[in-house]
Amino acid sequence: MITGTLKSQVDAVWNAFWSGGISNPVEVIEQITYLLFLKRLDELELVKEQKAAATGRPVQDPIFPVGRDEFRREYRDLRWNRFKGFSKDELFEVFTESVFPFLKDRVTRLSDGTASSYTALMQDARFTIPEAHLLQKAVDLLDAIPMKDRDTNGDLYEYMLGKLATSGTNGQFRTPRHIIKLMVDMRAPQPMEAICDPAAGTAGFLMEAGEYLREHNPDLFFEPEQRVFFNSEQFHAFDTDRTMMRIGAMNLMQHGIDNPVLERRDSLAEVNSADVDRYDLILANPPFAGSLDKENTSKALLKLADTKKTELLFMALFLRLLKPGGRAAVIVPDGVLFGSTKAHKSLRHELVENQQLEAVISLPSGVFKPYAGVSTAILFFTRTDSGGTEDVWFYDVKADGFSLDDKRNPVDTNDLPTVLERWEALRGADAEAAGAERARARTEASFVVPKSEIEANGYDLSINRYKEIEYEEVQHRDPLEIIAELEELEKEIATGLAELKGMLK
Template sequence: MITGEIKSQVDKVWNTFWSGGISNPLEVIEQITYLLFLKRLDENHTRAEAQANLLGEPIENAMFPEGVDPQGRPYSDLRWSKFKDFGQTEMFTVFQQSIFPFLRTELTKQSNGEDSTYSHHMKDAQFKIPNAGVLKQVVDVIDSINMEGRDTKGDLYEYMLSKLASAGTNGQFRTPRHIIDLMVAMTAPQPLEAICDPAAGTCGFLVQAGEYLRTNNANLLTNDETSKFFHHEQFHGFDFDSTMLRIGSMNMLLHGVENPDVSYRDSLADLHSIEEEKYNVILANPPFAGSLDYENVSKELLNVVKTKKTELLFLALFIKLLKPGGRAAVIVPDGVLFGSTGAHKSLRKTLVEGHKLDAVVKLPSGVFKPYAGVSTAILFFTKTNSGGTDNVWFYDVKSDGFSLDDKRTPLGSSDLEDVLSRWNQRTTAELERARTEQSFCVPLSEIVANDYDLSLNRYKEIEYEEVAHAAPEEILAALDELEAEITEGMNELRELLK
C-alpha cells in the first residue's frame, strides 16, 4: 500500500506534467508507464543475472544485451539502476535518444523470447515528457518507491488511474473499483476459466478478477497447469484505443499477470467466428456512445438484434462470446431495462427466455460521478441457449459507500456487502422477501406479462405510512384564528406608524 507521502509526490509530478503542457490524464499516465516498464525490465534482468551466476551459465535472452545501441550508447546505460543516477540533462538525452527507441523495439520481450503484450503496443508509442526537469522528478519519485511487492506496484498504478477525472472519447469512463469488486465476487471466476472484457479500457475488471483468483485459490500459482493458464490464457481484453491498450497492459503487468491477451479490436465491428463461445466469464462496462451505422456493425450481431444502439449491440456481443454455461456481469444504462423499441424488447426477451437472467442490480445515479450522472444497473446472466429463468432477483442499491455528488466523499456505510450476502441466498431466503424490501424476486411469468420490462420500479411495491390529519373544520378554525392574529398585529403596526 502506498503512503500519503508517495501520493503527495505523485500529485506533485502530476502538476508538473500539467504545467509542462500535458493536460490529458491518459497521456500523463502513459508517459509514467514507460518508466515503470523500464524499471521492470531491469528488475527482470537482475533476477536473470543472479540465476545465471548461480548456475555458472550465460543469461538467455538478456533484456539488456552486451554491446552498444544504434546511438553508440552501451546497453548497460539503459538499465534503470544506472540511468536513474544520471544528471537531469544526460538523463533526458539518454531516455529520448536511446531508451525510448529501445522500449519500442523487438528488445522489449519476455525472458522466454516471445513478444509481450505490452511490447507489442509500444510500437505506436510517443515520447512526450516536456523537459529534463519533469523527467528527473518522475524518475526520483518512482525510484523512491519500493516496488518489489506486486501489491505496491498495483496500488501505485491504481492511484494514478484514479486521476482519470473526465470522460474519455466514445463515452468511456473508469468504473469504480468497489463496483468492479462486487461484480467479480458475484460472478466468482474460477481457475482455468477464460475471462473477457470486450471494452477493456484500463483493464480494471481483468485486474480485479486476477486478484480475486489469487485470494480465493491458494494453489493457483504453484500448480503448473493453473499458473500457466493464469499468466497466458485466462485474461482477454479488447479496445480500439492504442493508449488504453498500453495503459491496460501495464496495469495487468504490474498486478502480476505476465502475458495477458490485451489486443486492438473494434468489438462491435470485428466479431470473428473463432471468438464465438470462447469465454467462461464476461465482465464489462461498455461505452454508451449512442448509435452506429449498420455498415460499421458485425453482421453476426445484427442477426441477434437489429439495432444501431451500442448498449444493445454490446449485450448481443456478450451473448455471442460466452460459452454455454458462461456467466456475465455487465453495466447497462437504465434505458436497456425498459426501452420500448422492438430491439429493446427483443433483446430482453432473448435474455429472459433464451438464456437465464439471474439478477438486476440497480445502482444509484451518482456512482459514476464526476464522469457522468447516468442511471445504470448491473445485469447478471448465464448463457444457456435453452432458457432457464425461473425468478429474476432485483436489488435496489441506495448507497455504494460514497456520497453521490461530484466529490464522492467516503461514507460510513454501504449496501454492497449486503448485495453479495443476499445474492448468495437468491434461490432460498430471498424468494420469500416482500416487494417492499430492498431486494426481492420476480417470477418469469410476471416479467413476460410486463413485456419483459426489467426496471425495478415496475415490480417494487411502495409501503405508504398512514398519516392522521385533522378534520377540515379544525383546520379552518385554526386558519381563522391565525388570520385574526395577523390582522391584530397589522393594526398595532399602523398605530405605531402614526
C-alpha cells in the same frame, strides 16, 4: 491501500507533467507508465543478479544484455539505477536515443525471446516528455516511490487511473473500482476460466478478476498448468484505442499478469470466428455511444439485434462470445431494460426465454458522475441456448458508499456489501437462507420475480415495474382544530399591535 504520503508523491509527479506542458491525462499516465515499467525491469534484473550471486551461477535470461546498442551506449546505462544519476541533458539524450527504443523492444518480448501480446500495441508508442528538466524531475520523484511490492505497485497504478475519472473528459474510460469489485465478487471467477472484456479500456475488470483469483486460490501458482494459463491465456481484452490498450496492458502487468491476450479491434465489426463460443466469463461496461454505421457492424450481431444501438449490439456480442454455460456480468443503460423498439424487446426475450437471466441490479444515477448521470443497471446471465430462467432476482441499490453528486465524496451509506451478501445467500447451499431471500416482499431492496410475470409484462426488466411502494398512513389533525388555532394566533397578533400602537401615541 496506498498511504497519504504515497498519494502526495504520485500527485507531485502528476503535477510536474501538467506544469511541464503535458495536460492530456491519458498522455500523462502513458508516459509515467513507461517510466514505472523501466523501474520494474531494473528491479527484476536485480533479483536475477542476487539469485545468481547466491547460487554461483550466471544470470538466467538477463533483461539487460552485455554489450552496446547501435549508439555505442552500454546496455547497463539503460538501467534505472544507472541513468537516474545522469545529468539532465545526458539523461534526456540516453532516453530518447536508447532507453525508449529498448523499452519498446523489451516489453514486446517474453523471457524466451518470442513476441508477446504487447508487440502490436507498442508499434506506435511515443516518448513525448518535451524537456530534459521534466524528465529528470519525473525520474527523481518516481525513484522515491517504493514499487517492489506487487500490491503497492498495483494500487499506485489504480490511483493514477482514478485521475482519469476526476479529469472529466476521459472519465468514460473507467468504471468505478468498487462497482467492478462487486461484479467480480458476485461472478467469482475460477482458475482455468477464460475471461474476456470486449471493451476493456484500462482493463479494470480483468485486473480485479486477477486479484480475486489470487486471493481465493492460494495454490494457484503451485500448479504449473494453472500458472501458465493465468499468465498467458486467462485474460482477454479488446478495445479500439491503442493508447488505452497500452495503459490497460501496463495495468495488468503492474498487477502481476505477465502476458494477457490483448487485441486492438472494433468488437462490433466482423467478429473473429475464433472467439465465438470461447469464453467462460465476460465482465464489461461497454460504451453507450448511441448509434453507429450498420455497414461496419457484424452481420452475425445484426441477426441477434437488428439495430444501430451499441448497447444492444454489445449484448448480442456477449452471447456470441460466451461458450454454452458461460457467465456474464455487464453494465447497461436503463433503456435496455424497458426500451420499446423491436430490437430491445427481442433481446430481452432472448435473455429470458433462450438463456438464463439471473439478476438485474439497478444502480443509482450518480454512480458515473461527474462525467455522466445516466441511469444504469447490471445484468447477470448465463448462456444456455436452452432457456433456464425460472425467476429473476432484482436489487434496487440506493447508495454505493459515495455521494451521488459531482464530488462523489465517501459517505457512510453503502448497499453494495448487502447486495453481495444476499446474492450469496440466494445461490448458496443453505436452503433456509436461500428460501428467506426468495420470500422477501416487493417492498424490500431485493426480491424475486417469476419468469411468468416478466413474460406477462412484455419482458420489461425495469425494477419499478415490479417493486411495490409501501405507503405509511399519516394521521392528519382536524382542519377545524387547525383553523381555531390560527384564529387564536390572529387575536394575539391584533392585541400586540394595539398595545404597540398605544405606546407610540
